Amino acid sequence: MSASRPLHFSKMHGAGNDFVVIDLRGGQPAPPAALVRTLGDRHFGVGFDQLLTIEDSHALDCVARYRIWNGDGSPAQQCGNGARCVAAWLRRDGAATGSRFRIDSPAGVIDVECLPDGRYSLGMGRPVFVPARVPFHAGGDAPVHELLVEGSPLRFGVASMGNPHAVVEVDNVDAAPVHRLGPALQARPEFPEGVNVGFAQVLARDRIRLRVFERGAGETLACGSGACAAVAVLVRQGRVDRAVQVELPGGTLAITWPADDAPITMAGPATFVFEGEFAVATP
Numbered sequence: 001m002s003a004s005r006p007l008h009f010s011k012m013h014g015a016g017n018d019f020v021v022i023d024l025r026g027g028q029p030a031p032p033a034a035l036v037r038t039l040g041d042r043h044f045g046v047g048f049d050q051l052l053t054i055e056d057s058h059a060l061d062c063v064a065r066y067r068i069w070n071g072d073g074s075p076a077q078q079c080g081n082g083a084r085c086v087a088a089w090l091r092r093d094g095a096a097t098g099s100r101f102r103i104d105s106p107a108g109v110i111d112v113e114c115l116p117d118g119r120y121s122l123g124m125g126r127p128v129f130v131p132a133r134v135p136f137h138a139g140g141d142a143p144v145h146e147l148l149v150e151g152s153p154l155r156f157g158v159a160s161m162g163n164p165h166a167v168v169e170v171d172n173v174d175a176a177p178v179h180r181l182g183p184a185l186q187a188r189p190e191f192p193e194g195v196n197v198g199f200a201q202v203l204a205r206d207r208i209r210l211r212v213f214e215r216g217a218g219e220t221l222a223c224g225s226g227a228c229a230a231v232a233v234l235v236r237q238g239r240v241d242r243a244v245q246v247e248l249p250g251g252t253l254a255i256t257w258p259a260d261d262a263p264i265t266m267a268g269p270a271t272f273v274f275e276g277e278f279a280v281a282t283p
């Protein structure tokens with residue numbers, strides 16, 4: 001008979017981008033990649049786009065630190081929807097008090113503001129367009145790049161929000177070849193760390209629709225860092241204004257980039273779905 005230990009988790013989502021959140025404060029080790037994949041399996045596990053581990057922060061002014069693991073077990077540096085869920089989780093836990101606090105992410109410290117309507121507003125940092133820092137190894141520092149992908153030229157902008165993004169503007173996001181061009185661009189050697197690929201349709205200067213094929217998770221119902229990257233790239237290309245409602249399949253995020261040298265702000269929901277225990281097999 002095999003033994004097991006219970007692992008308590010919270011199931012959450014932010015605009016449909018779904019998460020399992022586990023508490024590793026007190027120095028508990030992060031789950032190995034194989035356990036992340038098992039937990040993330042929607043048939044044999046719990047299922048999620050990303051696992052979020054809440055950990056002790058060494059930054060004095062932060063309530064906690066969190067790390068992000070994609071469904072395929074790979075670590076990620078940034079997760080906008082996840083950060084809002086971490087903020088909500090820390091508030092419910094009591095570790096975070098007041099309407100403003102800071103959390104420590106792999107991409108740096110994030111300022112959180114709890115809005116009166118229940119949404120969370122986060123300072124997501126400044127977008128980085130320098131190709132080598134995305135990283136994207138082709139061409140110069142232009143707002144639009146072009147590669148031959150699957151035999152056709154594909155035009156896109158790149159940005160890092162702590163994690164790498166490519167943004168393709170399309171006429172109709174419903175008809176965009178997200179599942180063909182997403183993985184094809186993601187696998188290009190010019191993106192040595194892979195890339196999250198966003199397909200954006202500009203509806204107005206303050207409103208876009210967006211679908212994102214994420215690194216390590218496939219298409220998700222929303223990608224917070226992807227929404228920030230899409231607005232940053234489209235502002236740089238002169239296509240949208242600096243305050244944009246981003247409509248994703250799972251919900252809407254409000255993205256504001258006040259000035260080139262200012263951080264991007266993202267506001268959106270964070271929702272608890274259920275609490276559970278997963279039986280982790282022990283040797």
Ligand SMILES: N[C@@H](CCC[C@H](N)C(=O)O)C(=O)O
Nearest residue numbers: 076079080081163215224225
């Ligand atoms: N869904 C997230 C991004 C998660 C990480 C991403 N897949 C990566 O590997 O960079 C978000 O809301 O930002």
